[in-house]
Amino acid sequence: xxxxxxxxxxxxxxxxxxxxxxxxxxxxxxxxxxxxxxxxxxxxxxxxxxxxxxxxxxxxxxxxxxxxxxxxxxxxxxxxxxxxxxxxxxxxxxxxxxxxxxxxxxxxxxxxxxxxxxxxxxxxxxxxx
Amino acid sequence: xxxxxxxxxxxxxxxxxxxxxxxxxxxxxxxxxxxxxxxxxxxxxxxxxxxxxxxxxxxxxxxxxxxxxxxxxxxxxxxxxxxxxxxxxxxxxxxxxxxxxxxxxxxxxxxxxxxxxxxxxxxxxxxxx
DNA sequence: TCCTAAATGCGAATGATTATCATTTACATC
DNA sequence: GATGTAAATGATAATCATTCGCATTTAGGA
Numbered sequence: 001x002x003x004x005x006x007x008x009x010x011x012x013x014x015x016x017x018x019x020x021x022x023x024x025x026x027x028x029x030x031x032x033x034x035x036x037x038x039x040x041x042x043x044x045x046x047x048x049x050x051x052x053x054x055x056x057x058x059x060x061x062x063x064x065x066x067x068x069x070x071x072x073x074x075x076x077x078x079x080x081x082x083x084x085x086x087x088x089x090x091x092x093x094x095x096x097x098x099x100x101x102x103x104x105x106x107x108x109x110x111x112x113x114x115x116x117x118x119x120x121x122x123x124x125x126x127x128x129x
Numbered sequence: 130x131x132x133x134x135x136x137x138x139x140x141x142x143x144x145x146x147x148x149x150x151x152x153x154x155x156x157x158x159x160x161x162x163x164x165x166x167x168x169x170x171x172x173x174x175x176x177x178x179x180x181x182x183x184x185x186x187x188x189x190x191x192x193x194x195x196x197x198x199x200x201x202x203x204x205x206x207x208x209x210x211x212x213x214x215x216x217x218x219x220x221x222x223x224x225x226x227x228x229x230x231x232x233x234x235x236x237x238x239x240x241x242x243x244x245x246x247x248x249x250x251x252x253x254x255x256x257x258x
Numbered sequence: 259t260c261c262t263a264a265a266t267g268c269g270a271a272t273g274a275t276t277a278t279c280a281t282t283t284a285c286a287t288c
Numbered sequence: 289g290a291t292g293t294a295a296a297t298g299a300t301a302a303t304c305a306t307t308c309g310c311a312t313t314t315a316g317g318a
Binding site: 196 | 273274275276277283284
Binding site for chain 3: 044
């Protein structure tokens with residue numbers, strides 16, 4: 001009925017949002033961020049699509065912070081920092097993963113490795129003050 | 130009243146169990162493993178003490194696997210492997226963390242780092258078959 | 259316009275974890 | 289040994305993130 005956006009898909013909006021931010025949002029945060037633009041968005045849809053994206057490798061699950069899963073639309077492997085005070089999740093772009101890690105892990109474990117997760121916890125710059 | 134073990138503390142039993150195993154148990158698993166020896170153990174006690182141990186640095190939280198937190202009584206830093214098929218968590222003892230990582234992360238993030246977590250996901254040897 | 263499969267909204271169900279509160283225990287003191 | 293006090297615990301309710309079930313809507317082709 002609307003002039004345009006008949007083909008608009010909530011799924012696309014969710015993925016787009018994940019790729020546009022570096023806050024590593026939770027499902028709830030994705031929902032709240034998109035709700036103003038998409039008033040009839042349902043939380044279940046966010047969860048469903050996040051699960052789908054994960055399965056398809058379009059987004060990754062950083063880790064769970066204070067019991068809540070956090071997502072990342074940046075699929076390029078990189079290191080994370082998690083602040084245990086404010087639950088912020090930051091990218092440490094300047095810390096590349098040693099290229100050998102992957103292969104080492106496969107050899108060492110005798111398993112088929114699919115993903116590598118490296119993150120640090122501590123107190124972030126803001127919370128130190 | 131009992132002959133001995135008047136001073137026996139469930140807390141100690143929980144810590145002892147965590148240090149004796151390498152299965153990286155969940156709270157539920159700790160509970161079920163100790164229940165036969167300690168019939169009046171409560172799940173709440175397990176959760177309470179795990180939280181306490183974590184705060185004191187006596188145990189660490191490996192990661193949450195399929196929505197369940199997994200614990201490790203081995204405080205020496207080491208690498209983990211998580212099987213996405215069977216949810217097993219294994220130690221990769223032969224993969225030491227580069228000593229510089231810690232310091233690098235602190236410099237790179239401008240934060241106070243307290244812990245480092247490195248783990249791989251994939252399909253373990255058993256599940257490959 | 260009609261049809262079908264996929265996508266979604268809504269709300270209930272699930273399941274892990276935490277909070278509450280009464281009871282018990284450990285241990286120091288008398 | 290009796291007593292007082294703070295910590296530890298058991299039992300269960302409450303919480304909260306996540307998933308499920310199902311009816312409805314949408315997209316896109318016939």
